[in-house]
Amino acid sequence: MLLRHTSKEVKEREGLTINPAKTCQPIGAMYAALGIHGCLPHSHGSQGCCSYHRSTLTRHYKEPVMAATSSFTEGASVFGGQANLLAAIETIFSVYEPDIIAVHSTCLSETIGDDLQQITRKARDDGKIPEGKHVIFASTPSFIGSHVTGYANMVTGIAEQFSVSTGTKKNQINIIAGWMEPSDMREIKLLSKKLGVKIVLFPDTSNVLDAPQTGKHVFYPKGGTTIPELQSTGDSLFSLALGSISAEPAAIALEKKHKVAFETLDIPIGLTATDRFIMKMSEVANVSVPDEITDERGRLVDVMADMEQYLYGKRVALFGDPDQLLPLTEFLLDLNMKPVHIVSGTPGQRFEKQMRQLLDARSPETNFRNGLQADMFLLHQWMKNEPVDLLIGNTYGKYMARDEDVPFIRFGFPILDRIGHSYFPNVGYSGALRLVEKLLSAIMDRQDRDALEEKFELVM
Amino acid sequence: MEQITILEGRENHLFEKKTGAVQPDISCDTSSLSGSVSQRACVFCGSRVVLYPVADAIHLVHGPIGCAAYTWDIRGAVSSGPELHRLSFSTDLQEMDVIYGGEKKLYHSLIELIEQYKPKAAFIYSTCIVGLIGDDIEAVCRKVANETGIPVLPVHSEGFKGTKKDGYKAACHALMKLIGTGDTDGISKYSINILGEFNLAGEAWIIRKYYEKMGIEVVSTLTGDGRIDAVKRAHGASLNVVQCSGSMTWLAKEMEEKYGIPYIRVSYFGIEDMSKSLYDVAKEFPERPEIMEAAKQIVSEEVKQLYPSLQKFKKALTGKKAAIYVGGAFKTFSLIKALRSIGMSVVLAGSQTGNKDDYARLKEMCDEGTIIVDDSNPVELSKFILEKEADLLIGGVKERPIAFKLGVGFCDHNHERKIPLAGFVGMYNFALEVYQSVMSPVWQFAPRKGVKR
Numbered sequence: 027m028l029l030r031h032t033s034k035e036v037k038e039r040e041g042l043t044i045n046p047a048k049t050c051q052p053i054g055a056m057y058a059a060l061g062i063h064g065c066l067p068h069s070h071g072s073q074g075c076c077s078y079h080r081s082t083l084t085r086h087y088k089e090p091v092m093a094a095t096s097s098f099t100e101g102a103s104v105f106g107g108q109a110n111l112l113a114a115i116e117t118i119f120s121v122y123e124p125d126i127i128a129v130h131s132t133c134l135s136e137t138i139g140d141d142l143q144q145i146t147r148k149a150r151d152d153g154k155i156p157e158g159k160h161v162i163f164a165s166t167p168s169f170i171g172s173h174v175t176g177y178a179n180m181v182t183g184i185a186e187q188f189s190v191s192t193g194t195k196k197n198q199i200n201i202i203a204g205w206m207e208p209s210d211m212r213e214i215k216l217l218s219k220k221l222g223v224k225i226v227l228f229p230d231t232s233n234v235l236d237a238p239q240t241g242k243h244v245f246y247p248k249g250g251t252t253i254p255e256l257q258s259t260g261d262s263l264f265s266l267a268l269g270s271i272s273a274e275p276a277a278i279a280l281e282k283k284h285k286v287a288f289e290t291l292d293i294p295i296g297l298t299a300t301d302r303f304i305m306k307m308s309e310v311a312n313v314s315v316p317d318e319i320t321d322e323r324g325r326l327v328d329v330m331a332d333m334e335q336y337l338y339g340k341r342v343a344l345f346g347d348p349d350q351l352l353p354l355t356e357f358l359l360d361l362n363m364k365p366v367h368i369v370s371g372t373p374g375q376r377f378e379k380q381m382r383q384l385l386d387a388r389s390p391e392t393n394f395r396n397g398l399q400a401d402m403f404l405l406h407q408w409m410k411n412e413p414v415d416l417l418i419g420n421t422y423g424k425y426m427a428r429d430e431d432v433p434f435i436r437f438g439f440p441i442l443d444r445i446g447h448s449y450f451p452n453v454g455y456s457g458a459l460r461l462v463e464k465l466l467s468a469i470m471d472r473q474d475r476d477a478l479e480e481k482f483e484l485v486m
Numbered sequence: 487m488e489q490i491t492i493l494e495g496r497e498n499h500l501f502e503k504k505t506g507a508v509q510p511d512i513s514c515d516t517s518s519l520s521g522s523v524s525q526r527a528c529v530f531c532g533s534r535v536v537l538y539p540v541a542d543a544i545h546l547v548h549g550p551i552g553c554a555a556y557t558w559d560i561r562g563a564v565s566s567g568p569e570l571h572r573l574s575f576s577t578d579l580q581e582m583d584v585i586y587g588g589e590k591k592l593y594h595s596l597i598e599l600i601e602q603y604k605p606k607a608a609f610i611y612s613t614c615i616v617g618l619i620g621d622d623i624e625a626v627c628r629k630v631a632n633e634t635g636i637p638v639l640p641v642h643s644e645g646f647k648g649t650k651k652d653g654y655k656a657a658c659h660a661l662m663k664l665i666g667t668g669d670t671d672g673i674s675k676y677s678i679n680i681l682g683e684f685n686l687a688g689e690a691w692i693i694r695k696y697y698e699k700m701g702i703e704v705v706s707t708l709t710g711d712g713r714i715d716a717v718k719r720a721h722g723a724s725l726n727v728v729q730c731s732g733s734m735t736w737l738a739k740e741m742e743e744k745y746g747i748p749y750i751r752v753s754y755f756g757i758e759d760m761s762k763s764l765y766d767v768a769k770e771f772p773e774r775p776e777i778m779e780a781a782k783q784i785v786s787e788e789v790k791q792l793y794p795s796l797q798k799f800k801k802a803l804t805g806k807k808a809a810i811y812v813g814g815a816f817k818t819f820s821l822i823k824a825l826r827s828i829g830m831s832v833v834l835a836g837s838q839t840g841n842k843d844d845y846a847r848l849k850e851m852c853d854e855g856t857i858i859v860d861d862s863n864p865v866e867l868s869k870f871i872l873e874k875e876a877d878l879l880i881g882g883v884k885e886r887p888i889a890f891k892l893g894v895g896f897c898d899h900n901h902e903r904k905i906p907l908a909g910f911v912g913m914y915n916f917a918l919e920v921y922q923s924v925m926s927p928v929w930q931f932a933p934r935k936g937v938k939r
Binding site: 028029031033039040041042043044045046048049050052053066068071072073074075076077078079080081082084085088089090091092093094095096097098099100102103110111113114115116117118121122132133134137138167168169170172237239240241242243245371398422 | 518519520521522523524525526527528529530531549550551552553554555556557558559560569570572573574575576577578579580581583584590591592594595598599602603613614615617618619645646647648649864865868883884886887888890891892893932933934
């Protein structure tokens, strides 16, 4: 009973966070930057930040994660980090030879007042950025938002700082990926191909964080959105932002800068969110939905019908990140399951409103909280008061699942103790089918485990 | 891969051992170059890893959420009882706290935590931001200690104020405040503290058993399976036995000065060093020859059992080559010997935090042509692993996937190891793990140097 101290009685806490359901902005910026081809993320702060982010991403993906750091010292913290960053830019281009350095700030560099825009401009003026190379940046202090907003800030930086408009529109759609796995990005590309829509997907971590074994360690794997692709986003017909928290800000930036119209959709997790994605794609690109996709959908609905008796009314607690929780909750409702508790450490009224809206319409009694003190301690307390049949969340949920003896499905970031998330998508109809399979397996395994001998069913 | 160059400014941090050649002293103990893809961490990390295994204290990270989130239960430092150390507590500082100060939030958080968890003590880690905004965490800690009656210890671990080693020192500083506050009545004259052993995968339990079998009382383990009460009475021991020289030598020196307790440095990895660590402790108690007798007895029994079981591995591994890149240099010494005992040679030896003496000793120990490196990075590691045709890399979490991508075996000798590698049984486990990975059939399917085999 690792969490034996968790009390049932819920008291408001003044400041204390116990077992957080979020982490800090910079790791999101680092993850986003890895989805750009030839890009080396750079952490402008203490050495530890960079090391922790790389380790966490490595544990999640079982892949090498390359990123550089300004290695702040006491001197830098007194006199400002400009000298460190300028030196870093020079070193990185001469030794690691990336096409792009994507700098993100940290709590330290933000608090001492380093201005990334000014420093990168100085680097350019001083000739420290070789011809054809790029330095982009995003402000990601750790005391604001969460890893999700850090991701959004870097994606916005990518959109703002690369996009160009030539005046001639290109017959392509921008798809701005909210925080999702390489497998999901791969699936989005596949669906677009099946629809016959030319897209620019960014960021794109497929072929970066799910790279094959080749006998070589390369700093810049094959994948990632390329510079020409990113530049062309200013000429695209339309942008689809997948996720209002993690992707929409970049779409807004493209609209402001190049008047590329956009719409924000949920990440296509589950049946209805995927429907909306497919319909919107077919609408903005003016293509019809091919039978191949219609059949995929049909198979998903077929399984949902076949198995509805096992899913009906199952009580679920879930925690994670806004843009995934929204469509996932919707999907659970579509499956006739009962989301009982929902927690996200990521603050923000936008998300709160969207989730409330969804819940008010379909499950008003669900407990929901996000932001400060919306942590796993609170979720665990809720679970003690109103027990559930299933828990969904990142690896850290395993303590609660064990203590409460509840089946557990790993979903979100980070997943440190299982593989699969990098290889099998959660998005699209095939992703939804995989989710249904996981839900059913968790529930049925438990039913088998607990069944009385005479009720132990062969055919389920 | 042939074109890989060494980072500018890094030339002095590494050399290849060549007899007869004049070789400059290695440059180490410095902070990393700005812009390097270093494998190192920060001051906070150093403090966190040293104090982390103290299981009946709360560990509150005063700062933005990340520092607490990334260090949440990532080390396998196991406890035989309470497990408060495996939870994550943070003041989750927000923008307003950065502007107006986080002292109030810290105070409330501490009061709430102590009420909820009833710990024996509390460690408060200050992070980068706290060092900048100037929260007086000493004052808050004093206040809370007065109100709650438990020790509340500030740990000055602002990330940017030095290297990981400075973090070790900040942690030891907090421990020093506890040591000397407990009752030492009834502690045997033949007693030790085990320093720098963190009970990863239960290693401290193995070591402790050996010493107890020798008739020696272990007063405290710092900090593996640690308990506040044991730390408080650590000054009652007659000898400090220090492993992981990087983290705990400072504490041992302080205890020597303040309490007159001598210390010795040991290592529990490999047959040779493990045996020596028992003998060396026995030698400190010459008036009791039965302690040495018992040590000899343990070694002979263990080796008799272990030696034959290693032969299978040795047979398969003889002639294979290893690269070592770990945190502390002292561990590197043991690993070189341990690898030799299973027939393997070392082609690269490096550490994140070694000092000049360590590297001089490494040079002495290593074979001709071995690369010796301080604070390395993935470019260098990949380069030398391929050039020197290593079959195995020994390292930590960030190095593992690099080894696998290169098509060589891997052994985690860092905090993510899952099986005990210390002690005699640990040598068997180590050999098994190396054997398993180096001889895995997967390498038949995996190209190396980009070439199919």
